[in-house]
Amino acid sequence: MAIVRVALDARSYDIVIEQGALDRAGSHLAGYARKGRLVVVTDAHVAAAQLPRLDTSLRAANVAVEPIILPPGEQTKSWRHLESLLDDLLALEIERGDHIVALGGGVIGDLVGFAASILKRGCHFIQVPTTLLAQVDSSVGGKTAINAKAGKNLIGSFYQPGLVLIDPSTLDSLPQRETRAGYAEVLKYGLIDDPDFFAWCEREGERLLAGDPQAREYAIERSVRAKAAIVADDEREMSGRRALLNLGHTFGHALEADTGFSDRLLHGEGVAAGMALAFRYSARLGLCPPADAERVTAHIKAVGLPQDLASAHVRADGAALVAHMLHDKKMAAGTLPFLLARGIGQTFLSKDVALDDVAAFLEEDRATAGA
Numbered sequence: 001m002a003i004v005r006v007a008l009d010a011r012s013y014d015i016v017i018e019q020g021a022l023d024r025a026g027s028h029l030a031g032y033a034r035k036g037r038l039v040v041v042t043d044a045h046v047a048a049a050q051l052p053r054l055d056t057s058l059r060a061a062n063v064a065v066e067p068i069i070l071p072p073g074e075q076t077k078s079w080r081h082l083e084s085l086l087d088d089l090l091a092l093e094i095e096r097g098d099h100i101v102a103l104g105g106g107v108i109g110d111l112v113g114f115a116a117s118i119l120k121r122g123c124h125f126i127q128v129p130t131t132l133l134a135q136v137d138s139s140v141g142g143k144t145a146i147n148a149k150a151g152k153n154l155i156g157s158f159y160q161p162g163l164v165l166i167d168p169s170t171l172d173s174l175p176q177r178e179t180r181a182g183y184a185e186v187l188k189y190g191l192i193d194d195p196d197f198f199a200w201c202e203r204e205g206e207r208l209l210a211g212d213p214q215a216r217e218y219a220i221e222r223s224v225r226a227k228a229a230i231v232a233d234d235e236r237e238m239s240g241r242r243a244l245l246n247l248g249h250t251f252g253h254a255l256e257a258d259t260g261f262s263d264r265l266l267h268g269e270g271v272a273a274g275m276a277l278a279f280r281y282s283a284r285l286g287l288c289p290p291a292d293a294e295r296v297t298a299h300i301k302a303v304g305l306p307q308d309l310a311s312a313h314v315r316a317d318g319a320a321l322v323a324h325m326l327h328d329k330k331m332a333a334g335t336l337p338f339l340l341a342r343g344i345g346q347t348f349l350s351k352d353v354a355l356d357d358v359a360a361f362l363e364e365d366r367a368t369a370g371a
Ligand SMILES: NC(=O)c1ccc[n+]([C@@H]2O[C@H](COP(=O)([O-])OP(=O)(O)OC[C@H]3O[C@@H](n4cnc5c(N)ncnc54)[C@H](O)[C@@H]3O)[C@@H](O)[C@H]2O)c1
Pocket: 043, 044, 045, 046, 049, 050, 072, 073, 074, 077, 104, 105, 106, 107, 108, 110, 130, 131, 132, 133, 134, 137, 138, 139, 140, 141, 142, 143, 144, 153, 170, 171, 172, 173, 174, 175, 178, 181, 182, 185, 267, 268
């Protein structure tokens, strides 16, 4: 078992990583139950694959689980589902002191975190992430959100959980495509500022994707340690440090928006293509050695993730994709700070990017990839 602390003064909390933790949920979570019950919000896939483990363990500790089961998928991060979730929580007479458990991937974590942050002006919540993406990224750091017509994650809050309980064995039931998408956010930590970790991913990534328990636990712990340190330093993305976690996301969110947030392109797939594009754009600007951009592109392709517009199945032109980027939350005074790289492990926030140049690059990149 490993415990990583997210140090945020009164909002500090632990991330517990333990193989089989769901089967010991009684000992981890019973202390958070009021009147012998815990409300657990999950989606239909996770309810089938993992909820019984949590339920059995909590029942043995005399805690009844009150489940709220939502439809799976990105479309659930919406006003409609937020409203019905809030109504369901109120019907269960949730009090401000109660803890709501988010059992699932990033969709459930982001939605439940946002609901908890506004219900009765703030109830406690606990993250029990069940996808690789949620275990290495979304369950940590307190970004909560739903999507709006105008774009991704545009309505939300910073609201930290009280505990993150990670059981890597929940990934045994995760579809391979979802594991691969989550791997993009693992790679991200190496590309931001940890070139040794990127090299580890090049050597051991296939073992991690194949479900090797040691590789999985190593990658989860190394990722959450990296994220916890960044969040402790810049909780609300004010200093620029936390913005590094957005590597590949300005491109990625625009690609996701182009697909209408459908399952044609998962978040992690958009981020994978977005990181490869960010490295190639950095190389085109003369900032990054072309060999590094090629290495990043090659690894992303080798693990079966999209690395350009064609492999992300995006047909929109550069200008249309840039129009989506105008909704990015980093936009300030009419300019969009962009995550670029001077090399692998050397990501930085640039304020010198012209969006018409980004549009031109996207068209060139599409033509080069097709050539
Ligand atoms: N808040 C943050 O810091 C942050 C960080 C990264 C991503 N995100 C958000 O996270 C979302 C993506 O999260 P995700 O990739 O976890 O997707 P997801 O929550 O949609 O889960 C992916 C799919 O896997 C299923 N699933 C989950 N766990 C399972 C399990 N153990 N066994 C079987 N099936 C399982 C789900 O039902 C779903 O169909 C996006 O909306 C993204 O914006 C947020």
